[in-house]
Amino acid sequence: xxxxxxxxxxxxxxxxxxxxxxxxxxxxxxxxxxxxxxxxxxxxxxxxxxxxxxxxxxxxxxxxxxxxxxxxxxxxxxxxxxxxxxxxxxxxxxxxxxxxxxxxxxxxxxxxxxxxxxxxxxxxxxxxxxxxxxxxxxxxxxxxxxxxxxxxxxxxxxxxxxxxxxxxxxxxxxxxxxxxxxxxxxxxxxxxxxxxxxxxxxxxxxxxxxxxxxxxxxxxxxxxxxxxxxxxxxxxxxxxxxxxxxxxxxxxxxxxxxxxxxxxxxxxxxxxxxxxxxxxxxxxxxxxxxxxxxxxxxxxxxxxxxxxxxxxxxxxxxxxxxxxxxxxxxxxxxxxxxx
Amino acid sequence: xxxxxxxxxxxxxxxxxxxxxxxxxxxxxxxxxxxxxxxxxxxxxxxxxxxxxxxxxxxxxxxxxxxxxxxxxxxxxxxxxxxxxxxxxxxxxxxxxxxxxxxxxxxxxxxxxxxxxxxxxxxxxxxxxxxxxxxxxxxxxxxxxxxxxxxxxxxxxxxxxxxxxxxxxxxxxxxxxxxxxxxxxxxxxxxxxxxxxxxxxxxxxxxxxxxxxxxxxxxxxxxxxxxxxxxxxxxxxxxxxxxxxxxxxxxxxxxxxxxxxxxxxxxxxxxxx
Ligand SMILES: Nc1ncnc2c1ncn2[C@@H]1O[C@H](COP(=O)(O)OP(=O)(O)O)[C@@H](O)[C@H]1O
Ligand SMILES: [Mg+2]
Numbered sequence: 058x059x060x061x062x063x064x065x066x067x068x069x070x071x072x073x074x075x076x077x078x079x080x081x082x083x084x085x086x087x088x089x090x091x092x093x094x095x096x097x098x099x100x101x102x103x104x105x106x107x108x109x110x111x112x113x114x115x116x117x118x119x120x121x122x123x124x125x126x127x128x129x130x131x132x133x134x135x136x137x138x139x140x141x142x143x144x145x146x147x148x149x150x151x152x153x154x155x156x157x158x159x160x161x162x163x164x165x166x167x168x169x170x171x172x173x174x175x176x177x178x179x180x181x182x183x184x185x186x187x188x189x190x191x192x193x194x195x196x197x198x199x200x201x202x203x204x205x206x207x208x209x210x211x212x213x214x215x216x217x218x219x220x221x222x223x224x225x226x227x228x229x230x231x232x233x234x235x236x237x238x239x240x241x242x243x244x245x246x247x248x249x250x251x252x253x254x255x256x257x258x259x260x261x262x263x264x265x266x267x268x269x270x271x272x273x274x275x276x277x278x279x280x281x282x283x284x285x286x287x288x289x290x291x292x293x294x295x296x297x298x299x300x301x302x303x304x305x306x307x308x309x310x311x312x313x314x315x316x317x318x319x320x321x322x323x324x325x326x327x328x329x330x331x332x333x334x335x336x337x338x339x340x341x342x343x344x345x346x347x348x349x350x351x352x353x354x355x356x357x358x359x360x361x362x363x364x365x366x367x368x369x370x371x372x373x374x375x376x377x378x379x380x381x382x383x384x385x386x387x388x389x390x391x392x393x394x395x396x
Numbered sequence: 397x398x399x400x401x402x403x404x405x406x407x408x409x410x411x412x413x414x415x416x417x418x419x420x421x422x423x424x425x426x427x428x429x430x431x432x433x434x435x436x437x438x439x440x441x442x443x444x445x446x447x448x449x450x451x452x453x454x455x456x457x458x459x460x461x462x463x464x465x466x467x468x469x470x471x472x473x474x475x476x477x478x479x480x481x482x483x484x485x486x487x488x489x490x491x492x493x494x495x496x497x498x499x500x501x502x503x504x505x506x507x508x509x510x511x512x513x514x515x516x517x518x519x520x521x522x523x524x525x526x527x528x529x530x531x532x533x534x535x536x537x538x539x540x541x542x543x544x545x546x547x548x549x550x551x552x553x554x555x556x557x558x559x560x561x562x563x564x565x566x567x568x569x570x571x572x573x574x575x576x577x578x579x580x581x582x583x584x585x586x587x588x589x590x591x592x593x594x595x596x597x598x599x600x601x602x603x604x605x606x607x608x609x610x611x612x613x614x615x616x617x618x619x620x621x622x623x624x625x626x627x628x629x630x631x632x633x634x635x636x637x638x639x640x641x642x643x644x645x646x647x648x649x650x651x652x653x654x655x656x657x658x659x660x661x662x663x664x665x666x667x668x669x
Binding site: 106108128129130131133134135137139141142143144145146154155158159160188190191201204205207208 | 559561562564565566567568569570571572575579580583584665666667
């Protein structure tokens with residue numbers, strides 16, 4: 058089912074949490090809403106679900122205006138960050154809940170058959186008689202997903218579903234979620250503040266800041282061409298140097314970079330720590346090395362430009378550390394944004 | 397001896413045990429001792445006398461009715477206090493404790509005045525043929541009044557702690573408000589409700605002060621067991637009084653035991669394993 062948000066606005070008391078968001082999600086697509094905490098991701102997701110109603114704009118499911126349809130009739134599956142499993146029901150009863158309260162009457166045998174099928178899908182065979190308190194966090198979230206899928210939702214909505222889990226479990230679960238999505242082909246909107254998760258999982262990433270969409274694109278598009286300094290920073294570690302632009306050229310020390318469409322005056326140069334080569338001589342931005350941080354697969358070097366701006370870059374683990382060593386920073390893939 | 401993190405266990409344990417012994421066990425022991433001074437035949441004759449049996453029936457049936465009333469009304473009251481924000485909410489919340497704070501005799505006199513056939517409530521009720529004061533209905537009202545806070549105050553904290561996401565989850569799964577209440581909210585309230593019900597029922601069984609003013613105290617009709625024990629006491633028939641009291645004691649213990657069992661069952665889902 059295709060979903061369309063048309064300039065959706067939401068205000069809490071006097072605080073505007075969502076500022077005119079428009080977004081198209083194609084049928085069968087897996088889209089991630091990515092943004093820092095408080096950027097309005099949950100609010101948008103809850104409006105799509107019908108758990109919250111917009112003050113302005115409209116939400117379409119296919120061609121139908123779903124803006125005022127009640128949550129229980131909207132046919133969405135919602136997975137909550139903290140699982141929201143019914144604690145007094147077993148895993149099997151949790152999964153069966155939606156079928157039991159449904160208008161479409163199913164026989165007990167039909168329901169238990171479907172519960173078993175869903176348990177196999179989420180790889181939890183044999184756990185149907187446990188209570189939620191008796192299984193792990195990762196298992197609970199899989200039960201929550203099975204419960205949401207049990208009612209054949211038109212749309213699957215997940216609010217930071219792996220936010221409360223360990224790093225390892227998270228990584229396993231997101232690959233697994235991608236697999237289930239590909240099997241079922243259900244339109245999925247997924248909220249996270251973790252860029253790695255969004256880039257790993259989604260067909261398309263929607264980046265939000267302060268209740269506005271700042272960029273939409275495939276993981277490749279947003280990574281290779283961040284639309285703003287905010288996106289550049291948010292997607293990963295980035296160095297930021299003050300530069301001066303004149304005639305579409307940014308200058309720092311005696312090094313210049315292309316700065317297309319940037320107005321004259323002060324601006325900011327961004328680059329990733331991996332896009333740096335350190336040279337003992339030659340040309341580039343002059344800097345001295347202050348400190349190194351060792352990582353399993355690399356060495357992170359902390360340096361200072363001669364005018365005192367910090368730079369971090371990644372080097373091979375063998376990179377020799379000499380405090381105050383003087384050298385030149387050569388930058389690949391620089392990006393200039395207005396200050 | 398194993399090292400303990402918290403100091404003072406021997407002292408606090410000692411004080412607690414002595415306190416429990418003096419305040420709880422000793423008087424109850426004396427009561428049973430007194431009752432036991434009757435021979436088994438005399439004991440049986442007294443506790444199964446027609447007047448005693450009638451008093452058990454009046455007490456238990458009225459306590460049941462009062463508890464059922466409080467189940468519905470107390471749950472509704474707790475629900476409204478927790479779920480809605482309205483002017484005067486804090487006042488209503490504070491008012492719930494009034495039956496605890498009020499001397500029960502005051503409650504009894506106030507209720508009698510209200511429900512007497514010329515009282516504010518009694519007069520209109522009498523006009524449509526309902527007599528409250530000096531009937532079992534009066535006993536039920538007095539019991540319900542004094543035991544209402546038990547249900548409200550046991551259910552209220554559990555209701556406050558319920559995760560709203562559970563109800564939202566049920567909504568997204570298509571459940572109606574009634575289904576959510578019956579299948580999601582009520583089962584989670586069940587242990588607290590059970591505790592409140594048993595406390596409310598126990599209090600109603602034992603209530604004295606609030607009831608005797610409004611009950612009329614006609615033997616076989618509106619005489620509660622606690623009053624019968626009191627009458628025997630006034631007649632200086634201590635063993636008979638103790639015998640009747642021992643029946644109430646036994647009833648209270650049985651009820652608490654049954655409630656604990658039911659609660660453990662209702663809470664079995666919280667056990668890890
Ligand atoms: N029910 C609410 N009442 C008042 N403010 C809210 C409510 N829900 C969210 N907000 C505010 O709206 C903003 C966006 O919240 P949210 O959508 O939860 O962000 P995110 O999920 O991206 O962290 C936050 O500043 C939050 O404080
Ligand atoms: Mg959120």
